Amino acid sequence: MSAVSDRLPTFPWDKLEPYKKTAAAHPDGIVDLSVGTPVDPVPELIQKALIDAADSPGYPTVWGTPALRDAITGWVERRLGARGVTHRHVLPIVGSKELVAWLPTQLGLGPGDRVAYPRLAYPTYEVGARLARAEYEVYDDPTELDPRGLKLLWLNSPSNPTGKVLSGQELTRIVAWAREHGVLIFSDECYLELGWEADPVSVLHPDVNGGSYDGIVAVHSLSKRSNLAGYRAAFLAGDPAVLGPLLEIRKHGGMMTSAPTQAAVVAALGDDEHVRVQRGRYAARRTALRRALEAHGFRIEHSEASLYLWATREESCWATVAHLADLGILVAPGDFYGEAGARHVRVAFTATDARVEAAVRRLA
DSSP states (O other), X not given: OOXXXXXXXXXXXXXXXHHXXXXXXXXXXXXXXXXXXXXXXXXXXXHHHHHHTOOOOSOOOSSOOHHHHHHHHXXXXXXXXXXXXXXXXXXXXXXXXXXXXXXXHHTTOOTTOEXXXXXXXXXXXXXXXXXXXXXXXXXXXXXXXXXTTEEEEEEESSOTTXXXXXXXHHHHHHHHHHHHHTOEEEEEOTTTTOBSSSOOOOTTSHHHHTTOOTTEEEEEESTTTSSOGGGOXXXXXXXXXXXXXXXXXXXXXXXXXXXXXXXXXXXXXXXSHHHHHHHHHHHHHHHXXXXXXXXXXXXXXXXXXXXXXXXXXXXXXXXXXXXXXXXXXXXXXXXGGOGGGTTOEEEEOOSOXXXXXXXXXXXX
């Protein structure tokens, strides 16, 4: 019997190790802009909520506490403009990557079923399809796909890696097409609160879905907006007919968010000020890096939202990675996200102010 790992592609980040060593040899050390991991402190009110809930000896529930569900429903209505959201419309998850990787399996997809995702995309969409032995394909415009056998359509706006944002009109058109053909949409909106030159819209907004959540689910994470990547805190919101069965499956699988994390999420979703403060940090780093990259000869494409700059010097992405590694700067090659990224790199602006300043000096 072949191992499940045989279904998976080579882990792409292993290919970056030689360049990481080169960058680390810089006299002033590496500036790692390759991974979008938060580096700023977890806001104090969230830490306090976690600590106050530390004495949690019993098992948490998969569906989460009523307080957690209240916090999620309140946030999607307040922040995303959703209407009529009840506890049946939401489901906590153990970080969004876990959900992306295992969703096709939990939906019961397999050989002969098709999963589609953007041509430039987070690699885990493909991994999820492979784990389920489903077929997978990429798209530029999902409404040009053959809907026959298409069981799961991933949207990603704002995009990782490009930062591209789908307009409300585009989302409305895609949702209408998917419903016409009975295609389930999961919309990865984890960077929605990080719009810079665009105001990202959720599929949960009534202008997009016509006031119905049939056939649509949004994926949201607290990793970026609240610096909670280490907490593994995320949630789904949308069609109860989809979330109900997923809840039952996840009960059997023991996919539970820890009780202290649930309490921390309640605090995080109830406070907008820490998000405003963190956005300010990222905005300053983004501006500094963008100016430095452009002055160094890069062209920035898309990048109107998210935590990344999608940059090119019109050469192989690996040549660019090597060039920047010689300056002590590590970035992600665009082909990690699909063949269409072969001449781009993804530059994260999640490093500390000091390391961003170091990168700016080196680029100059």
